[in-house]
Amino acid sequence: MKLRFLGKNSTPGDSPTLYASDQNSYVVQGWKIYAQDLLMKLDLPEGHTAVEVPTELFEHLTKDGLPSGEIKTFEPPIMLITEQGTCIVQGPKMRDAEALGQMRLPDYEDCIEVPTSSITALLKENSGPDHQRPA
Numbered sequence: 001m002k003l004r005f006l007g008k009n010s011t012p013g014d015s016p017t018l019y020a021s022d023q024n025s026y027v028v029q030g031w032k033i034y035a036q037d038l039l040m041k042l043d044l045p046e047g048h049t050a051v052e053v054p055t056e057l058f059e060h061l062t063k064d065g066l067p068s069g070e071i072k073t074f075e076p077p078i079m080l081i082t083e084q085g086t087c088i089v090q091g092p093k094m095r096d097a098e099a100l101g102q103m104r105l106p107d108y109e110d111c112i113e114v115p116t117s118s119i120t121a122l123l124k125e126n127s128g129p130d131h132q133r134p135a
Contacts, residue, residue: 001021001022001023001096001098001099002021002022002098002099002102003019003020003021003022003027003099003102003103004019004020004021004022004064005017005019006018006019006020006026006060006061006063006064007057007059007060007063008057008060009053009054009056009057015029015104015106015109016028016029016030016031016051016052016053016054016057016109017029017057017103018057018058018060018061019099019102019103020064020116021099021113023113024115024116025113025114025115025116026113026114026116026119027094027099027103027111027112027113027114028051028053028057028089028091028111028112028114029051029103029105029109029110029111030051030052030053030057030089030109030110030111031051031052031053031108031109032051032052032108032109032110033050033051033052033088038080038082038088041079041080042079042080042088042090044090047092047093048090048091048092048093048112049090049091049093049110049112050079050088050089050090050091050112051088051089051109051110051111051112052082052086052087052088052089053086053087053089054085054086054087055071055081055085055086055087058070058071058119058122058123061119061120061123066120066123068123069123070123071087071122071123072122072123072124072125073121073122073123073124073125074087074122075121075122076090076118077089077090077091077112077114077118077119077122078122089112089114090112091112091113091114091118092112092113093110093111093112094110094111094112094113096113099113
């Protein structure tokens with residue numbers, strides 16, 4: 001899998017990063033979740049994990065030709081919004097060796113692969129009830 005760097009929101013040592021893949025997906029690199037209270041709120045299927053990223057990370061979607069990166073609908077793959085305003089994103093744990101070789105992945109971070117359609121759906125207004133699920 002080939003990755004194309006879209007952007008990161010980082011300070012020295014921290015690097016949530018967003019990539020577009022050649023497999024019609026996005027790869028979201030973020031902080032591993034260690035807080036048991038957050039982990040207990042997630043239903044992680046076999047082979048899936050969750051990462052924490054700032055919501056602003058998705059603003060880099062504009063570099064992939066999307067008109068906006070503003071999240072307007074909080075539904076899967078976004079599972080929770082934390083009190084700090086970050087989001088917990090869930091998906092299949094990245095295991096592709098070629099993709100992993102293209103990124104710097106510190107021990108305290110992990111990454112997931114999410115279908116492009118799942119991410120772009122988050123950019124559309126949801127006319128139904130409020131789906132934001134605070135942590």
